[in-house]
Amino acid sequence: MKYAILLAALALGGCGASGLTPAPGKELPVAPYGAKARPTPAQLLTPSNQARPDRSDELLTQSQDRRSDEFSLPPQ
Known part of the structure; x- marks a missing residue:
């Protein structure tokens, strides 16, 4: 079975090793x-930057309180 x-x-x-053709x-x-x-098949299979954005490794270095939001009002 294994x-x-x-x-x-x-x-x-x-x-998947064979070349893709129509x-x-x-x-x-x-x-x-x-x-x-x-576009060629390789270009069609390559994701764009919008589809796979770069990763941002910027870490949060300081904790800051959020400002109050004057426009976040309860419903009337």
Whole structure:
């Protein structure tokens, strides 16, 4: 049983090693509006900075009380 699971994991792991190409008879998506060229599969698979923002490691160095919010009023 363990060997079957290991073999299945290895087989599935090898599936991602092949290059990605469109299915036969299909094309890549059209170029975005204003783009000069159609994006390649590698460009389509690379997330943008907006999709994966950089991590900020800035630590809070001082604890400060918040100011009162004059606009946070209870409902009337």
